[in-house]
Amino acid sequence: MVKKTKDGLYIKPIEKGTTIDHLPVGTALHVLNIIGKTDSAITVAIGVPSRKLGKKDLVFVENKTLSNEQIAQIALIAPGATLNIIEKNEVILKSRLEMPKKVVGLITCINPKCITNMESVETIFYIENNALARCHYCEKIMSKDDYTARLRL
């Protein structure tokens, strides 16, 4: 996993852990939020050149795999990103994160009068066209910016 550009090396490859590549610029900070406090070393690059995206963010996490919930949250805010699991300098698993159709428990509802903000009930959202999220309960619609700010961490 050498991240080399014309100008040289942006991030030192990791021997073991997780890398998240092809993140849209600006989403690395949200990914850090999702990963949260950890003893693992994390390296981040923001706005580095990318053949695919023009510019992109990168997050490398050493010696750690992410939970399914964390991966689902990253898929929600950065669909199209690539997640690699690294062992002994080799990519042993590579997956392209896809926007989920339904998200359970990952974000909170923007509507203060929504039952999910009043009573302990798992949130459910349906992701519709243009990445809008509709609350299963109160039916209010959130934009991507709205729910990116409302990740349940």
Place this chain on the structure above:
Amino acid sequence: MARKKRPKKGLGGQLSFSDIVSISDFSRNDIEIILSEAKKLEKMPLQAKKQLLFGKTVATLFFEPSTRTKLSFETAAQNLGAGVIGFADANVSSAKKGESLSDTIRVVSDYADIIVMRHYIEGAARLASEVSKKPIINAGDGSNQHPTQTLLDLYTVEKAFGKIDGLTIGLFGDLRYGRTVHSLAQALALFNDVGLVLISPETLALPDYVKKQIEGRIKYIEAQELSEFIKELDVLYVTRIQKERFADPVEYEKVKGKYGLNKKSLEKAKENLKVMHPLPRVDELSTDIDQTKHALYFEQAKNGVIVREALLNLLKDVKKW
């Protein structure tokens, strides 16, 4: 959009759900089943109707007061011979003591065969439908949904015209905040060739998210002047514009005049134009229309009972799990 549908049970494969929560759940077929049930019950003698829910109990849980809606449901239940239990105000209910909605509903669903509920919290009815063993009928959840209002509106139109397809329907007044018109627009989009004329001040136009829901399924135009379109309309659905929506009281006064309806505003209307209003009205609908053949709103209010009877009768034997 993918929505969780419960398996069809106890409904003879009729309605595609066992709870009346939101117009978004409805197909045209569901609406037609309910309207034809209402038609059937309207012709039935009261003595025969009294047998339909004999021995059953309907609970009316009004966490938020609404005298009209509650009376309408209770009348419907009694007309079908059901017993009625319930409360009219969250202050006297266990909600006041901090009991969760889920717990209240679980307990009541052991006593009652059908639960009618109104709540100020949005999504409350959906949650209730997921914890209740018995069918839930949403009688309003905050500013979200009030599906029985929409159903009675549709029933009223169909009764007056013998159809809904092909009609030109004007929605007039506050189209931004009124959940009644949002649900009605959504429901009308399930019919064929309905034309919508959306007449409101620019600041109170139908919100984009509602337009997105109906886009491509119904043709609509937006306007600010009723007079341009009055000749075209079969139905004019009037809603109230509330003063609180305006920061500037002068602006409100201007709008109030323009979006109030009286006999004179109907001079150029089709002879069989029908005026509807969810009631109660204030001054947006002049009483000088009451005696004209255009007034359909008292009939509309009366239809609330019959449509609610239809829902109770369709849901009475549902076993959810």
